[in-house]
Amino acid sequence: MVEKQSYQGRIHLLQKEFIAQYFKQLDRVARGEDETKTAAIMISGNVVELLRAFDVIPLYPEINALQLAVKKVVLPYILKAEEMGYSVDNCAYVKADIGLLFSGNETPLGKIPIPSLILCNYVGCNVYLNWFEHLAEYTGAPIYNLDLPFVRDPWNGLRRDDVKYVVAQLKELIALLEKITGKKYDEDRLKGILALAAETEEHWSQIKHMTKHKPAPYDAFFDAVMMMAPLYCLRGTMEGLTFFQEAYKEMDERVRLGIGALPEERFRFVIEGPTPWPHLRTFRDLFTKWGAVAVASTYSTVGGMWEFGFRHDPARPLESIAEHMLIHNYTNRNLLQRREQMQRYVQDWSADALILHSVKSCRVFSAGQGDLRELFARELDVPTLLIESDIEDPRYFAEAQLRNRIDAFFESLEHKKLVRTS
Amino acid sequence: MQIEEIVARCREMVEEPSFVVVEQWKTAHPGAKAVGCFPVYSPVELIHAAGMLPAGVIGGSNQIEIAYADSRFQSFVCSIVKSTMELSLTGRLKAFDGMVFHSICDPGRNLAAVFKRNYPDLAVEYIHLPQNMASPATLEYLAGEYARVKSSYERLAGRTVRDEDIHQSISLYNRVRALMRRLYSIRSETPHLLSTAECYALVKAGTRLPPEEHELILQDAIAAILRRSSRPKDRIKVIVQGAFCEQPPIELIAAIEEAGCYILDDDFLLGWRWFLEDVPDTGDPFVALAQSYMNRSTYSSVKHDLRHSKTAHLIEKVRQLNADAVICLSAKFCEPALFDYPLFRLALEKAEIPHLALEFEEKMWIFDAIQTEVETFVESMLFD
Ligand code: SF4
Ligand code: SF4
Numbered sequence: 001m002v003e004k005q006s007y008q009g010r011i012h013l014l015q016k017e018f019i020a021q022y023f024k025q026l027d028r029v030a031r032g033e034d035e036t037k038t039a040a041i042m043i044s045g046n047v048v049e050l051l052r053a054f055d056v057i058p059l060y061p062e063i064n065a066l067q068l069a070v071k072k073v074v075l076p077y078i079l080k081a082e083e084m085g086y087s088v089d090n091c092a093y094v095k096a097d098i099g100l101l102f103s104g105n106e107t108p109l110g111k112i113p114i115p116s117l118i119l120c121n122y123v124g125c126n127v128y129l130n131w132f133e134h135l136a137e138y139t140g141a142p143i144y145n146l147d148l149p150f151v152r153d154p155w156n157g158l159r160r161d162d163v164k165y166v167v168a169q170l171k172e173l174i175a176l177l178e179k180i181t182g183k184k185y186d187e188d189r190l191k192g193i194l195a196l197a198a199e200t201e202e203h204w205s206q207i208k209h210m211t212k213h214k215p216a217p218y219d220a221f222f223d224a225v226m227m228m229a230p231l232y233c234l235r236g237t238m239e240g241l242t243f244f245q246e247a248y249k250e251m252d253e254r255v256r257l258g259i260g261a262l263p264e265e266r267f268r269f270v271i272e273g274p275t276p277w278p279h280l281r282t283f284r285d286l287f288t289k290w291g292a293v294a295v296a297s298t299y300s301t302v303g304g305m306w307e308f309g310f311r312h313d314p315a316r317p318l319e320s321i322a323e324h325m326l327i328h329n330y331t332n333r334n335l336l337q338r339r340e341q342m343q344r345y346v347q348d349w350s351a352d353a354l355i356l357h358s359v360k361s362c363r364v365f366s367a368g369q370g371d372l373r374e375l376f377a378r379e380l381d382v383p384t385l386l387i388e389s390d391i392e393d394p395r396y397f398a399e400a401q402l403r404n405r406i407d408a409f410f411e412s413l414e415h416k417k418l419v420r421t422s
Numbered sequence: 423m424q425i426e427e428i429v430a431r432c433r434e435m436v437e438e439p440s441f442v443v444v445e446q447w448k449t450a451h452p453g454a455k456a457v458g459c460f461p462v463y464s465p466v467e468l469i470h471a472a473g474m475l476p477a478g479v480i481g482g483s484n485q486i487e488i489a490y491a492d493s494r495f496q497s498f499v500c501s502i503v504k505s506t507m508e509l510s511l512t513g514r515l516k517a518f519d520g521m522v523f524h525s526i527c528d529p530g531r532n533l534a535a536v537f538k539r540n541y542p543d544l545a546v547e548y549i550h551l552p553q554n555m556a557s558p559a560t561l562e563y564l565a566g567e568y569a570r571v572k573s574s575y576e577r578l579a580g581r582t583v584r585d586e587d588i589h590q591s592i593s594l595y596n597r598v599r600a601l602m603r604r605l606y607s608i609r610s611e612t613p614h615l616l617s618t619a620e621c622y623a624l625v626k627a628g629t630r631l632p633p634e635e636h637e638l639i640l641q642d643a644i645a646a647i648l649r650r651s652s653r654p655k656d657r658i659k660v661i662v663q664g665a666f667c668e669q670p671p672i673e674l675i676a677a678i679e680e681a682g683c684y685i686l687d688d689d690f691l692l693g694w695r696w697f698l699e700d701v702p703d704t705g706d707p708f709v710a711l712a713q714s715y716m717n718r719s720t721y722s723s724v725k726h727d728l729r730h731s732k733t734a735h736l737i738e739k740v741r742q743l744n745a746d747a748v749i750c751l752s753a754k755f756c757e758p759a760l761f762d763y764p765l766f767r768l769a770l771e772k773a774e775i776p777h778l779a780l781e782f783e784e785k786m787w788i789f790d791a792i793q794t795e796v797e798t799f800v801e802s803m804l805f806d
Contacts, residue, residue: 081764084764084767084768085763085764085767085768085779086760086761086763086764087752087760087761087763089498089754089755089760090757090760090761091757094761122553124528125528126525126526126527126528126531126757126758127528127757127761129553129726130726130757130758130761130762131761133726133728133731133765134761134764134765136728137731137733137765143728144554144556145553145554145555145556145726145728146554147552147553147554147557147560147563149550149552149563149567150525150531150548150550152534152547152548152549152550161563161566161567161570162563164559164563165559165560165562165563168557168558168559169554169557169559172557172559334531334532334534334535334538334548335532335535335536335539336535336538336539339539358496360496360498363498363499363527363528363529363532363757364528364532366496366498366499367495367496367499367503367528367529367532367533368494368495368529368532368533368535368536369496370492370493370494370495370496371494371495371536371539371540373493374493374494375539388496
């Protein structure tokens with residue numbers, strides 16, 4: 001068995017520092033010490049660049065929720081929401097956030113302000129429509145539903161009509177942001193922000209390709225998710241670019257020196273589905289023990305699928321923002337496209353197995369994962385394991401059961417490897 | 423014909439899980455195709471105008487066992503998604519040449535792709551119904567979406583669809599929807615003349631029959647209901663809210679009534695009754711349907727119209743119908759319904775309207791516990 005140890009590099013420290021700073025600013029805004037406007041948006045493919053052009057800070061209810069889970073203080077908030085009538089069966093991200101709102105919005109990292117604008121860019125997640133509707137109803141803050149047609153017929157590709165529709169809405173949003181901030185829209189400024197975003201995305205994309213190396217220099221699930229917050233919160237800023245330049249340097253060096261995410265890489269897997277935030281460490285150890293490293297994860301592409309080529313284009317600012325939201329992020333893509341992406345990961349990133357992590361809260365991801373298992377395990381002959389827990393609710397994490405399933409899976413993989421080599 | 427007899431025939435037809443009436447329709451119309459419509463709302467006129475039969479595929483009710491679909495969808499996914507999958511995995515959807523799904527919720531949406539993968543020969547459509555009702559750009563978008571879907575139906579039907587064809591379908595469905603509105607108003611004004619279990623069976627027949635036939639049935643039924651001479655009972659008047667997609671078994675509806683309720687309004691089979699007024703049957707039909715979706719349709723848990731909140735709609739409905747209480751009847755694991763509940767609860771409490779929250783599953787077949795719960799609620803209201 002591989003000893004418990006995993007990569008803890010400079011970027012983890014940088015990430016922590018950044019998150020702390022970000023929350024500090026939100027805290028100042030919440031306490032009325034900073035006049036900066038905020039907008040609540042969804043993480044998946046979003047308009048953060050446009051917000052930056054108006055100096056509006058993005059506020060991510062999902063990040064609020066997940067921070068509570070990571071800090072292991074989330075359950076009382078979830079219970080509070082359930083007392084208000086929220087179902088045990090609904091997405092716990094929402095419950096944690098609503099529970100937080102009704103508890104004074106104080107988190108271990110600082111106070112969260114009431115957003116100046118509730119901007120529902122519900123890229124692929126219908127729950128978001130409910131969540132933001134509720135926030136608007138409880139806070140009285142202005143709300144805008146930015147409608148993003150889901151990828152549908154012909155089951156792939158971009159529809160020009162959809163782009164046109166989204167761009168028209170972005171123009172309405174610009175007018176709204178002008179009103180809220182009292183600032184004039186400056187397209188050149190947006191172009192500059194998009195250029196920074198594109199460069200950041202280029203670095204991130206290269207970093208994602210590095211896990212094709214053996215050994216993979218970092219874990220494309222457990223470590224990659226740590227880089228997601230800077231990607232969402234800092235994209236389009238110089239700081240964001242610097243973060244990813246640093247990350248690139250560090251990873252590149254690890255590749256050159258042949259340093260892997262684990263002391264010994266014995267299995268390479270692709271993982272689909274979100275992280276179990278309340279038990280991340282424990283969950284990671286279940287894989288580390290087997291020398292199993294994630295070489296690709298779909299969850300790290302919820303905000304954008306840059307490793308497949310998309311970059312924001314300063315020459316077509318609004319169109320490229322629309323295209324990013326419509327098709328270049330994981331959650332707005334249908335299951336058929338998701339399956340293609342996983343297949344590509346398994347092949348091009350040379351993985352031995354596919355793990356489907358099914359989380360109860362998030363049916364965006366989980367509804368239909370059983371069908372993916374059928375496909376991969378039976379038709380494509382990829383060793384596939386489906387396990388269940390939750391993204392946010394600490395009550396849905398059965399450690400012993402997970403351990404048994406994961407152990408049994410890797411044992412059989414090991415056996416197969418032995419048979420193959422003998 | 424007596425109303426009991428009409429209802430019994432409708433009920434038999436809609437509880438049969440293999441869509442025999444759809445098969446029969448196809449036999450009677452050689453070469454014609456049928457398209458299954460998953461809830462909630464679907465622009466059925468576009469299917470009908472192409473000479474095809476749009477029929478509701480609304481889960482398996484308590485008429486089938488789920489044996490295979492559990493491996494595709496997890497335990498925490500609502501039953502209708504699984505039972506609809508089960509219907510197909512067990513060959514009960516053979517009569518259908520196409521299926522259409524809509525942007526109602528995440529499991530419903532993913533089901534579309536699972537169908538697409540498992541049945542490559544089936545024409546699977548997915549319609550993205552807009553969630554921004556306030557933008558001037560939405561109308562053009564939705565009209566365009568309908569035009570796209572029409573082209574896809576033209577390919578499936580193998581014929582062109584002219585605007586006049588759609589106009590005719592619109593006007594036919596307008597007549598059917600008007601009859602259903604009439605049925606609903608009879609029930610809300612004189613609930614002792616028409617039970618909700620009966621009303622439900624009459625409406626549901628239209629999810630399987632061609633509208634031409636449904637129109638006749640509704641006309642006969644309304645005439646027969648008005649000949650009835652039942653007397654009002656001592657019951658409380660309620661509005662049922664929350665079962666717009668997955669449907670409760672008819673026995674459950676009856677159990678709620680027997681527990682002492684007159685149901686004045688409900689959102690069962692909501693998509694088939696979607697419009698509050700007629701859709702214009704002249705001019706650009708896509709614009710007419712799109713405009714009607716945006717401005718002539720009912721409020722719903724799957725439509726996030728920020729111009730007027732769902733809670734305000736519900737309270738207005740209670741006041742307007744003079745109901746005593748609301749029963750929030752949500753399908754287990756139904757995300758949109760369960761999310762709406764805390765908002766409804768807050769608004770109802772503020773307005774001092776009593777309510778009862780219940781969860782159901784389409785596959786349930788024992789109703790004693792729910793009936794007792796409703797009875798207790800009714801008693802608490804009657805003796806308050
Ligand atoms: S359902 Fe999933 S994507 Fe949607 S809010 Fe919940 S966790 Fe996020
Ligand atoms: S019952 Fe609810 S969750 Fe299930 S498909 Fe229908 S709307 Fe979606």
